[in-house]
Amino acid sequence: MTFSKNPASVPEEGPGAGPVQISYNVRIREIKELPPTQRSKGKPRYQLRWTVSGREHSKNFSGKRLAEGHQAKLRTAANEGQPFDVRSGLPLSMLPKAPEPKKKQEPTWYEFAISYSKMKWKTVSPGHRRGIAEGLAATTLALVRREEGGPDASEIHAALSTWAFNVTAHKDGLPAELHKVIRWVEEHSVNMSELEDTDLVRDVLVQLTLKLDGTKASASTYKRKRATFFNALKYAVEKKHLAVNPLLIVSLPAAKSNDSIDRRRVVNEATGRRLLIAAGQQGAMGRHLQAFYGCLFLAGLRPGEAVTLAEDEIDLPEDEEEWGWFHLADSSPEVSGAWTDSGEREIRQLKHRAVAETRPVPISPVLGALLRRHLREFGTAPDGRLFRGEDGGLVSESTTNRIWDSARAEVLTRAETKSVLAERPYDLRHARLSIWLNAGVDPAQISEWAGNSVPVLLRVYIHCLSGSQETALAKLGRKSSPKAEEVDLSDLDQLLIGQDAPEPQPVSxxxxxxxxxxxxxxxxxxxxxxxxxxxxxxxxxxxxxxxxxxxxxxxxxxxxxxxxxxxxxxxxxxxxxxxxxxxxxxxxxxxxxxxxxxxxxxxxxxxxxxxxxxxxxxxxxxxxxxxxxxxxxxxxxxxxxxxxxxxxxxxxx
Structure with a gap:
């Protein structure tokens, strides 16, 4: 039977590499009994031979009926016009089927969340790592099937946020005290495909609006955790665990968020100086850190930037009445070593800046005097840093907060001490940026000095602007209200700068x-x-x-x-x-x-x-x-x- 002289090619269905060559040119011969010289005891006795597109094929059988059965199958296929594979000599219907690939086991949300945290680890800062872990922990808590007798929500959240989604912690293995909780989460986590259920995704969003105790979380906290959830689902689409990000379909009413600084936190020039004076009177460490607080209040530095401030970043003119410049290069926001690669607090590039990029900030004569006095009295650490902790390392947040609390208690009234007025050292930076804005400095210039974008600057400090309402009402004909008596800052500056440390009083x-x-x-x-x-x-x-x-x-x-x-x-x-x-x-x-x-x-x-x-x-x-x-x-x-x-x-x- 000859239907085609030249074989055609079709994609291979059976095992082996390369396409299948097919032909309809098939010739089936009679069955032959093999001579005794070509067989031994227990070996096949009969041989069937056939050709496909001129290529010889044969198969031996132990019995003649088996050979006849195979011959009949080949003839039937040829008579039906089935194509034959030139290489194996078999009709395509008789080729062995390639084994179906094993279906990849679907990951659970918990397994996926671990892979997502590992993927993000190397590309984000320690603080961002901690935020991702907290967001994934809150989301995972909403994506486990809860039942009576399971771990408490706070136990689950602690295990997830401190170990499961912390790459550094994984290096030491699973702690014995967390073993039970983590195994429970592994067994009760939903599968990724279940996130196609919009009702489930909406329930997760609702849970993210709440704290562990069931009370309402702040709008900023919800936004931050929802962003982590959204980005994780985006990665799930990339890895083909989901066809589409369900958060593009499901949403909750937008939470009212207030990114602006509460103006009640912001101190004026006079109160800020009094606080700096008081901070310098809180023992030896208070005097050492007086210039640190001065950098925050008089130059608007972030605490993490002041902590790493080195002498070579300071440019002070010879004339003490002239302004100098900071050329900031590093920052060290306080984040636990659990979130760093080294296991210790790290020094990084400036926020919103590339590595080795610097930022200029002006130094007023008052701040310049504080810095000069600090260098005379305390010098620098071996690496050039101005400010040191008690062990010589980076100043800790607990130390700066402790001294600051004592200074507030001395300067502010009891009611003010209980309020948010200058509650944290960071509020001194807020005060300086607000003072610059109210002084009419171009927001673009302030943005360069502060290391913020102009939109963020105006959005965050909008409620700290003073005088705009008075100006608007004056244009409508309202008489200006009498201004409060202004405080003469020169006396406070003199107290702040003061003299060098007095000569010690002799005592045995x-x-x-x-x-x-x-x-x-x-x-x-x-x-x-x-x-x-x-x-x-x-x-x-x-x-x-x-x-x-x-x-x-x-x-x-x-x-x-x-x-x-x-x-x-x-x-x-x-x-x-x-x-x-x-x-x-x-x-x-x-x-x-x-x-x-x-x-x-x-x-x-x-x-x-x-x-x-x-x-x-x-x-x-x-x-x-x-x-x-x-x-x-x-x-x-x-x-x-x-x-x-x-x-x-x-x-x-």
């Missing part, structure tokens, strides 16, 4: 210890008193110049701990102890010796030992060093020392 280490314990006595409990007495006794002993065997350590401890540092016993000191105390007062050196790193190091070493010379326990040593730190802070406040010599040393170790 013993006198300093007596004054300190007298100031603390009525404010601490018996247990704290005992620890303070022990520590200042050891500090006093460590600093004594002892030329002879008298007094002994035991006599010193008894006289100082039981009498000299006990205000409640000062009127009844026995003669033998009074002689020891008088000797201590005569031989105690000036407190200025504490500025000597070697002398201070010997004191710290002494605090780390017991009287018998054996090492004290770590907790005891740490408690003693804490008392010493507070003693030195007291010395700074009382102007016996210019700065706390332990301020930038890791005294906890």
């Amino acid at each position: 280490c013993y006198e300093l210890a007596v004054a300190y314990i007298g100031a603390k006595w009525d404010t601490i409990g018996p247990t704290t008193r005992k620890g303070a007495l022990e520590t200042i006794t050891k500090v006093t002993m460590a600093l004594l110049d002892r030329p002879g065997p008298w007094p002994t350590d035991v006599q010193l401890v008894q006289a100082l701990t039981s009498w000299a540092f006990r205000p409640d016993r000062w009127d009844a000191i026995p003669d033998d102890h009074a002689k020891v105390i008088a000797w201590v007062a005569e031989h105690s050196p000036n407190a200025r010796v504490l500025k000597d790193p070697e002398r201070l190091g010997s004191v710290l070493a002494y605090l780390g030992r017991r009287l018998d010379g054996e090492p004290a326990s770590p907790n005891v040593a740490a408690r003693r060093r804490s008392v010493l730190f507070n003693l030195l802070e007291y010395a700074v406040r009382e102007r016996h020392l210019p700065v706390n010599p332990l301020l930038f040393r890791s005294w906890r170790t």
